[in-house]
Every structure is written in C-alpha cells, then in structure tokens.
Amino acid sequence: xxxxLIAIVSLIGLILGLTFLRFRAEIAKKEKYxxxxxxxxxxxxxxxxLKQLRALYENWVLLYYLGWTKWVFFCLxxxxxxxxxxxxxxxxxxxxxxxxxxxxxxVSAGGLFALSLSAALVLRAKxxxxxxISKSDVQKIFFWIFxxxxxxxxxxxxxxxxxxxxxxxxxxxxEVHRSSALFxxxxxxxxxDIAVVPRGK
Amino acid sequence: MKRKKLIFLIxxxxxxxxxxEASSPQANQAWDGSQISPVHQIPLKDEFDQDxxxxxxxxxxxxxxxxxxxxxxxxxxxxxxxxxxxxSKSTGRVGEPWVWVDEKxxxxxxxxxxxxxxxxxxxxxxxxxxDFSLLFGRHLTGGGVAEPADEDITPDSRWNVSGKIxxxxxxxxxxxxxxxxxxWVKQILxxxxxxxxxxxxxxxEVKGMASRLPGTWDVFDGPNPDxxxxxxxxxxxxxxxxxxxxxxxxxxISHKPDDSRCLACHSVAPFDMxxxxxxxxxxxxxxxxxxxxxxxxxxxxxxxxxxxxxxxYPEQPIEDFTCSGCHxxxxxxxxxxGLPGRLGAPYPQHKGIPAVHFDRLSCTVCHAGPLPGKELxxxxxxxxxxxxxxxxxxxxxxxxxxxxxxxxxxxxxKLTPHRLLWPAFWAEIEGGKISPLRPERxxxxxxxxxxxxENVAGILKTLVTSLELDGSPVIILSGKVYELNADGGxxxxxLAGEAAVEEVVWAIKKDGKIVPLIPxxxxxxxxxxxxxxxxxxxxxxxxxxxxxxxxxPVLVYxxxxxxxxxxxxxxxxxxxxxxxxxxxxWLNGDKIQPLVSEFERRTVSVTVGSEKTLTxxxxxxxxxxxxxxxxxxxIQQTTNFAYISSGKMFRLNEKGxxxxxxxxxxxxxxxxxxxxxxxxxxSLGVNGCGDCHKLNSHFFFTKVRGTGPLQTxxxxxxxxxxFMKLDKPYQLLFGLSFAVRPFFKVVLFVSTVVAGSILFIVxxxxxxxxxxxxxxxx
Numbered sequence: 001x002x003x004x005l006i007a008i009v010s011l012i013g014l015i016l017g018l019t020f021l022r023f024r025a026e027i028a029k030k031e032k033y034x035x036x037x038x039x040x041x042x043x044x045x046x047x048x049x050l051k052q053l054r055a056l057y058e059n060w061v062l063l064y065y066l067g068w069t070k071w072v073f074f075c076l077x078x079x080x081x082x083x084x085x086x087x088x089x090x091x092x093x094x095x096x097x098x099x100x101x102x103x104x105x106x107v108s109a110g111g112l113f114a115l116s117l118s119a120a121l122v123l124r125a126k127x128x129x130x131x132x133i134s135k136s137d138v139q140k141i142f143f144w145i146f147x148x149x150x151x152x153x154x155x156x157x158x159x160x161x162x163x164x165x166x167x168x169x170x171x172x173x174x175e176v177h178r179s180s181a182l183f184x185x186x187x188x189x190x191x192x193d194i195a196v197v198p199r200g201k
Numbered sequence: 202m203k204r205k206k207l208i209f210l211i212x213x214x215x216x217x218x219x220x221x222e223a224s225s226p227q228a229n230q231a232w233d234g235s236q237i238s239p240v241h242q243i244p245l246k247d248e249f250d251q252d253x254x255x256x257x258x259x260x261x262x263x264x265x266x267x268x269x270x271x272x273x274x275x276x277x278x279x280x281x282x283x284x285x286x287x288x289s290k291s292t293g294r295v296g297e298p299w300v301w302v303d304e305k306x307x308x309x310x311x312x313x314x315x316x317x318x319x320x321x322x323x324x325x326x327x328x329x330x331x332d333f334s335l336l337f338g339r340h341l342t343g344g345g346v347a348e349p350a351d352e353d354i355t356p357d358s359r360w361n362v363s364g365k366i367x368x369x370x371x372x373x374x375x376x377x378x379x380x381x382x383x384x385w386v387k388q389i390l391x392x393x394x395x396x397x398x399x400x401x402x403x404x405x406e407v408k409g410m411a412s413r414l415p416g417t418w419d420v421f422d423g424p425n426p427d428x429x430x431x432x433x434x435x436x437x438x439x440x441x442x443x444x445x446x447x448x449x450x451x452x453x454i455s456h457k458p459d460d461s462r463c464l465a466c467h468s469v470a471p472f473d474m475x476x477x478x479x480x481x482x483x484x485x486x487x488x489x490x491x492x493x494x495x496x497x498x499x500x501x502x503x504x505x506x507x508x509x510x511x512x513x514y515p516e517q518p519i520e521d522f523t524c525s526g527c528h529x530x531x532x533x534x535x536x537x538x539g540l541p542g543r544l545g546a547p548y549p550q551h552k553g554i555p556a557v558h559f560d561r562l563s564c565t566v567c568h569a570g571p572l573p574g575k576e577l578x579x580x581x582x583x584x585x586x587x588x589x590x591x592x593x594x595x596x597x598x599x600x601x602x603x604x605x606x607x608x609x610x611x612x613x614x615k616l617t618p619h620r621l622l623w624p625a626f627w628a629e630i631e632g633g634k635i636s637p638l639r640p641e642r643x644x645x646x647x648x649x650x651x652x653x654x655e656n657v658a659g660i661l662k663t664l665v666t667s668l669e670l671d672g673s674p675v676i677i678l679s680g681k682v683y684e685l686n687a688d689g690g691x692x693x694x695x696l697a698g699e700a701a702v703e704e705v706v707w708a709i710k711k712d713g714k715i716v717p718l719i720p721x722x723x724x725x726x727x728x729x730x731x732x733x734x735x736x737x738x739x740x741x742x743x744x745x746x747x748x749x750x751x752x753x754p755v756l757v758y759x760x761x762x763x764x765x766x767x768x769x770x771x772x773x774x775x776x777x778x779x780x781x782x783x784x785x786x787w788l789n790g791d792k793i794q795p796l797v798s799e800f801e802r803r804t805v806s807v808t809v810g811s812e813k814t815l816t817x818x819x820x821x822x823x824x825x826x827x828x829x830x831x832x833x834x835x836i837q838q839t840t841n842f843a844y845i846s847s848g849k850m851f852r853l854n855e856k857g858x859x860x861x862x863x864x865x866x867x868x869x870x871x872x873x874x875x876x877x878x879x880x881x882x883x884s885l886g887v888n889g890c891g892d893c894h895k896l897n898s899h900f901f902f903t904k905v906r907g908t909g910p911l912q913t914x915x916x917x918x919x920x921x922x923x924f925m926k927l928d929k930p931y932q933l934l935f936g937l938s939f940a941v942r943p944f945f946k947v948v949l950f951v952s953t954v955v956a957g958s959i960l961f962i963v964x965x966x967x968x969x970x971x972x973x974x975x976x977x978x979x
Contacts (some may be wrong), residue, residue: 097557100931104935107938107945111945111949114948114949114956115952117952117956118951118956121959121960122955122959125959125963129967144963150956151953151960154953154956155953157949158949158950158953160555161553161942161945161949162553163552164552164553166550166552167549167550167551167552167556167559170555170556171556174556
C-alpha cells in the first residue's frame with residue numbers, strides 16, 4: 001500500500017512537474033496549464049503525433065544507435081515498457097501480485113531487458129561518463145541512475161532464483177526489486193524528457 | 202410408616218443430588234499452578250448418581266456424568282468439539298465424514314451433522330440417533346448424538362434397553378494399556394451402551410448382550426434368572442483390586458491423553474504399507490504429543506490448528522498453534538509479535554522459495570501427507586475403514602477408498618492438501634433433488650440380484666454341514682476356485698495346474714488338491730456302485746434343505762437324471778439329453794436350470810476377490826426393479842432412480858437403456874489433511890522448483906480416477922489442476938519455462954557481470970578524474 005502510494009505520487013508528480021516546467025518556459029501565461037496538457041496528450045494520438053514520434057526516432061535513435069545497434073535500443077525500450085507496465089499495473093491494481101501469462105511475459109521481458117541493457121552499456125557507456133557534476137551532466141546522471149536501477153533489477157531477479165536466500169531476505173529482495181523498478185522508471189522519464197523532447201525557449 | 206420414610210429419603214436424596222450438580226464449582230475451574238495431576242481415588246457413581254459398591258450383586262456400570270461431576274462440569278464438556286457435532290452451529294473447517302459402508306449394496310455414503318459440501322446429514326437419509334450410534338458408535342466418544350435428550354428419542358430405538366452412551370472420559374484420559382478400544386466396539390455392537398465405558402476401561406468385566414433382550418426390558422428389571430444362555434442381561438463384575446475399603450476406585454487419569462488414545466480414532470496409514478515401514482509424524486518422532494498442539498480446557502473445544510481457525514472460534518487463543526504459530530511465531534489473530542520456536546519448533550529458512558508460495562500455499566502442501574505421485578496415494582483411516590479393532594473377525598475394511606493428496610484452495614485462498622472419497626450410493630431423484638436410498642430399501646427391492654455371493658456360499662455351506670466330506674467343498678468357475686471363508690463369504694484362488702474349464706464343477710479341496718465332488722461313473726451301467734448312488738442321494742438331500750431354492754435338486758449326467766423321490770434315489774432316462782460331466786441342477790417343472798445360474802456365474806467371477814461388489818448388470822437390474830411400477834406392471838418410462846459410483850451417475854434413460862453421466866452428486870468429497878508431517882529434508886520443493894514446476898508435474902497433473910464398488914469402464918478422471926482451479930495449458934507452459942530456467946539464469950548472470958563491470962569501470966574513471974589521477978577530457 002505504501003509502495004503504491006509512493007509510486008503513484010512520484011510518477012504523477014514527476015510528469016506534472018516536467019510538463020509544468022515546459023509549459024512555463026514555452027507558453028504564454030494566458031493559457032491554462034491543464035488545457036494545454038490535455039491538448040498535448042490528445043495530440044499524441046493524432047497523425048501529427050505519430051509523425052513527431054517518427055521524426056524523433058530518425059533524429060535521435062538513428063543518430064546514436066547506428067546500423068544493427070538500433071535493435072539493441074529497440075529491445076531495451078520494448079522490454080522496459082512491458083516490464084514497467086505489467087509490473088506497476090499488478091503492483092497498483094492487484095492484491096494478488098503478478099500471475100498468469102503476464103508473469104511469464106514479464107520474466108521473458110526481464111531476460112531481454114538484461115541483455116539489451118548490458119549491450120546498450122557496452123555501446124553507449126563511453127558517451128555518458130561524467131566529466132564534472134554540472135547542469136549539463138543532469139542527463140548523464142539520470143542515465144546512470146537508470147543503469148544502476150536496472151542492474152539492481154537484474155540482480156534481485158537473479159537472486160530470487162537461487163537457493164541462497166532465506167524467506168525474509170527474499171522479501172527484502174522483492175522490495176528492492178520494486179523500488180529499483182520505480183527509480184528506473186522515474187529516471188527513464190527524466191532522461192527521455194531531457195534527451196528527446198525538443199527544448200523550447 | 203416405613204414406606205413414607207423411604208419416599209422421604211428418596212425425595213431428599215434427589216434434591217441433594219440436584220443441589221450438588223447445580224452448585225458444581227468447575228465451570229470456571231482455575232488452575233492452581235501445580236503441574237501435577239491429582240490422584241483420582243474416587244467413588245464411582247452409576248447413572249442414578251448412586252455410589253457403586255463393587256461387591257454387591259448386579260452393580261450398575263459407572264456413569265461418567267456423575268462420577269466425574271464433583272470436579273468436572275459435564276454440561277460444559279458436552280459442548281466440546283468431540284461431543285457436539287449434531288448441535289454446534291459452528292462448522293469450522295471441513296473434517297472427515299462418517300462413511301456409511303454397505304458392501305452388498307455398494308453404498309459408501311459420506312455423512313456429517315455439519316453442513317459440509319458433499320456430505321449428507323444423517324437426518325436427511327433417515328438415520329436416527331439410534332441408527333447412527335449403532336453404525337458409528339465403534340468410533341464415537343460418547344455424548345452428543347449418542348446421548349440424546351429424552352424428547353429426541355425415536356420409537357424405533359432401544360435406548361431404554363441399551364442405555365445412552367455417555368461421554369467416555371476414560372476413552373481419552375485413561376493412559377493404561379488396559380484401556381481397550383476393541384472391547385468398547387464389542388460392547389457397542391452388543392448394544393451394551395451404558396456398560397461400554399466400564400468394560401473398555403478395564404474397571405470391570407461385562408457379560409451379556411442388550412441386543413438380545415426384548416425391547417421392553419429396562420435396567421430396573423435386573424437380570425433374568427430364567428435365561429443364562431441366550432438373552433443374558435448385561436452385568437458388570439468389577440475388578441475389586443482397584444477399589445479401596447471405602448469403595449473408592451483408583452482411576453489412572455492422564456490430564457494430557459496419550460497419542461494412542463487419539464490414534465484409536467484418528468489413525469491414517471497408506472493402504473498396503475507394512476507396519477515397520479511406517480514413519481510417524483515428525484512431531485511425534487520429536488516427542489510431542491497430539492495434545493501438545495491440539496489443546497483444550499474444561500470446555501474441550503479442541504484447538505484444531507488450522508489457519509483461520511481463530512475466525513471460526515473467536516473466543517479461543519487459537520492462532521498460536523498453527524504451523525506458523527509455533528515455527529514462525531506468527532500470532533495472526535492477535536496484536537503484537539509472537540515468538541518463534543514454541544516447544545522447540547525449528548525456525549524454517551525456506552531458502553530460495555519465492556515469497557509468493559507463502560501467500561498461496563498452506564504449510565501442509567509441502568510438509569504433510571504423501572508426496573504427489575502419478576496417481577494419488579490410497580490410505581485407510583480409523584473411522585472410515587474401521588481400523589484398530591481386533592478380534593477373531595477381520596474388522597478393517599478395504600472400502601471406502603480414500604485418496605490423498607489433492608490440492609484445493611481453502612477459505613484463505615491457499616492451496617491445502619486434501620483427502621478425497623468418491624461417494625457411492627443408490628438415489629431417488631425427485632424434481633431434480635437427489636436423495637440417497639437406505640441400503641435396506643435397495644436390498645428389499647433387489648431381492649436375489651444382490652445376493653449372488655450369499656447364494657453360492659449358501660450351497661457350499663449346505664454341503665459342508667450336511668455331508669461328511671474329506672475336505673472342503675469348492676466350486677470351480679471360469680478357471681478359478683471359490684471356497685468358503687471364515688466370514689461366510691467366498692474366497693477365490695486360481696485353479697492351479699489345469700486348463701481353465703468353462704463348466705461349473707463342484708469339487709472337494711484337500712491339501713491343495715482338488716477332486717470332483719461326484720467322481721466319474723457310467724450312469725448307464727447295468728449295475729451301479731452303491732457308494733456313488735449313496736453320495737448322489739446325500740448331496741441331493743442336502744441341497745433340498747436350502748431355503749427358497751429355485752426348484753428340486755437333480756443330478757444330470759449323459760442321458761440320465763437322478764432325483765430323490767420319497768426318500769429314494771430315482772433315475773430317469775432322457776434320450777435327447779447328453780451332458781458330458783455330472784451336473785447338479787434345479788428341476789423346476791420340466792425345466793432344468795444349473796445350480797449356479799449364468800447371471801450368478803458372471804457376477805461371482807467379477808465380484809468375488811475384488812473390491813468391486815457390483816456389476817453393471819446388477820445395477821441395471823436393480824434400477825429396473827426400483828423403477829417397476831406395481832400398478833401398471835411395467836418399468837416406468839422415466840425412472841427416478843440412480844446409482845452413483847466412480848464419479849458417475851448410472852441411470853436408465855427414457856428408452857430404458859442403461860447409461861452413465863456426470864452429476865454433481867457423484868463428485869468426490871474432500872477434507873483437508875494435516876498429518877503426517879514429514880521432516881524438512883523430505884518436504885516438497887527441497888530438490889528445487891522442479892519438484893512441482895515441470896512439464897509432467899505430479900503436483901499439478903496427478904490423475905484422479907473415480908473409484909467405487911461398481912465394476913465399470915465408465916469412470917470419471919480428473920487432473921490435479923482441476924481441483925486447484927488452475928488452467929492446464931498455462932501450467933504446462935509455466936512448467937516448461939523451468940526447463941529453460943538454467944539458461945535464463947546464465948543470461949542474467951552474464952548481463953549482471955557485463956553491466957556491473959562497466960559500471961565499476963565508469964565509477965573508477967569518475968573517481969580518477971575527480972581525484973585528478975586521470976586527466977579530464979576536453
């Protein structure tokens with residue numbers, strides 16, 4: 001329950017915060033924030049929104065992930081999206097926890113995520129090494145938060161499959177897994193906001 | 202004047218007795234803190250609250266109601282778990298049913314006074330308290346249904362003769378090896394209800410049989426000096442060594458009953474297992490007693506120890522004695538933290554077992570009962586299979602077939618291992634409502650259809666008793682030898698050393714050798730051996746004594762018929778007849794029928810020596826006679842009768858054709874099991890996830906085949922997952938995923954090493970740059 005509350009508040013808070021910052025920077029004060037947000041959200045599902053997404057893909061993904069390596073990025077995004085969606089949906093909406101086909105897919109997506117994350121690191125880690133802690137390095141910091149969270153996610157998943165840890169330790173591992181997932185999602189949102197969304201004024 | 206005095210004394214003593222009972226101080230009896238039990242050197246009282254003087258003539262048996270009353274409130278104890286099944290409104294977790302077993306009619310009817318799924322209330326099937334006590338008194342503790350209030354006594358009962366079965370306190374609290382459960386059973390069957398506790402405890406020897414006394418007899422009538430052979434009035438001869446000079450008896454009372462007392466009614470063991478192979482429950486092996494966990498106070502509301510019991514019995518501090526209560530220290534129903542390790546319970550580590558298992562499975566899934574196999578394990582229980590009763594006759598029965606473990610979700614939505622019983626009974630269906638038929642009604646309607654074994658055994662019995670045979674008579678049918686057993690039924694063995702013969706052959710078995718009852722002879726010989734003719738005459742005369750025979754006994758051989766007429770052996774020739782071997786037959790008018798009919802032959806060859814006591818042919822015939830309308834002298838087009846066995850309902854359809862179908866009433870009855878708990882090293886999952894999660898998992902996909910007394914191919918088969926309400930395809934897929942799990946672990950491990958190494962290197966680089974050890978990039 002506590003985790004659900006934290007997850008909902010932090011996610012909504014982060015999304016609202018990021019959008020509000022952009023609203024304040026880009027939009028004339030006469031317009032209302034929530035109507036702007038609503039229109040922006042609706043735009044995603046219009047043909048123009050799809051065009052924007054495609055442009056984003058061509059301008060950002062193909063720029064940084066050349067040739068076959070785009071598949072690494074693709075796998076990372078797809079697996080993470082499914083993991084986050086299924087994980088949080090069950091954590092927030094079901095008292096029973098994850099089960100059934102969703103669980104099988106979650107586990108499979110977890111394997112894909114682990115592979116693609118390590119591959120993405122091999123390909124892109126050098127571009128995110130911190131030079132100094134400055135405002136320009138915020139994106140790199142969130143990249144590394146995402147990587148550390150992802151690593152914890154993999155580690156805790158692996159640990160729970162080994163006959164090494166007692167029940168109470170497993171409960172802790174499960175909590176760490178959930179928290180890492182939340183951190184990974186939050187950091188991914190910030191990273192995408194910084195890296196992908198075009199800066200305004 | 203003397204009479205007035207006597208009446209006055211009686212009235213005074215009655216009031217005194219009442220007053221004593223009313224002022225009984227035990228309802229809230231407080232423990233003084235001493236851990237010893239008081240010595241019970243106490244006066245025994247009879248059911249009229251009078252002191253028993255063992256040496257006086259015709260003393261009555263002791264009454265626990267009055268003997269124990271000065272210190273223990275009988276009325277409080279009467280509401281205990283073992284005594285109030287027919288009165289209590291609280292059903293609690295499902296328990297083992299009483300199974301009404303009648304092999305002849307193929308009845309295995311699960312009964313319970315509690316409203317538990319699939320079990321029939323004895324009242325619904327017309328069983329009175331008297332019937333129930335007679336049927337199951339062998340394993341009743343007394344009290345409750347066996348001690349009905351006067352207003353509940355039905356006219357057909359004989360409580361006035363037998364007395365009521367008071368709570369048998371010594372049945373549990375007498376630790377002496379003299380306490381004899383078999384004696385208890387014997388006394389109950391003799392309807393010596395009021396005497397049973399005295400006899401079973403060894404306080405006295407009980408003779409006589411209330412069952413043979415007329416229904417008008419009353420305990421005030423005393424013994425009958427005119428009959429010391431047959432209808433002997435039950436009487437007690439107390440063991441006077443147990444009494445002191447003040448007529449106080451020494452009762453060796455154990456406050457905490459020994460396990461053997463509990464196991465008299467609660468034993469469960471795998472079918473066909475040798476005793477020396479049997480491992481007791483791990484708790485017993487560790488030195489705990491049943492009552493170490495299953496505790497109670499004077500209320501005798503035994504702690505059953507299941508999860509959620511506290512919700513069923515909120516007044517009891519119950520949760521302490523669940524598995525997790527002792528091992529983990531969970532006090533789920535109470536505030537605060539408990540302490541694990543109660544009574545030395547080891548704290549389980551459960552290494553590598555995902556936490557979800559503890560939300561979805563009860564502890565007993567992995568730790569109790571047999572490990573899941575390809576098929577379920579067959580067990581016998583004390584109450585269902587009449588275990589623990591010893592005497593000349595064999596008491597234990599193979600039926601009912603009880604199987605375990607099937608895993609079913611309990612009220613807490615946790616899978617829990619259960620025992621399972623497929624019911625079998627005859628039923629009447631009215632307006633969609635199904636009501637079991639009592640075996641007596643089926644037998645009355647079925648007539649000879651269900652008496653096949655008895656009929657054949659009856660012929661053999663007649664030959665044994667009427668002829669001076671040099672061996673025991675047997676009948677050879679379809680290559681098998683059938684002979685009489687001690688219970689008056691038939692035993693079967695293969696016919697050794699000879700090719701199977703199709704004809705029915707009556708023979709004599711001696712020292713393992715079988716010779717024909719009637720040796721080969723030539724019936725057409727001019728001079729016949731007088732020995733042969735004397736033997737034939739004796740046999741025919743013996744057969745003529747069989748009551749309700751199908752005709753006159755005759756011997757048919759070649760073209761000759763032998764029969765006894767007016768005391769003489771008469772020989773008649775029938776030119777058209779050719780019988781190659783001497784055949785004993787019934788002559789009915791002009792019709793000659795074999796001694797054992799084709800129907801009997803078919804039935805005996807299937808049912809004798811088998812647990813299957815009925816054939817489909819018999820069931821069809823019985824359904825026909827049940828459906829026979831006496832008015833129209835026809836079988837009703839739409840029959841309202843059915844027989845249930847092996848998970849199927851057998852009926853005659855609209856066209857009168859015998860058919861089987863699924864029906865809710867044929868579904869198995871289940872109840873949870875908790876023991877035998879295995880050691881941790883033998884628990885399910887100790888070998889890893891593959892104990893349950895694999896493609897052909899016995900845990901999920903064990904085959905549960907319908908069982909029952911009917912020999913049939915029409916059997917309900919279910920998979921273990923159907924009891925769990927889990928999808929088979931998904932569980933197959935999930936099981937399959939564990940085959941690739943090692944590879945998956947390698948993937949995760951490699952990913953962790955790669956990602957972790959890069960992270961570590963980056964960390965070192967950043968550290969180096971911050972410390973100036975590495976130059977920053979421009």
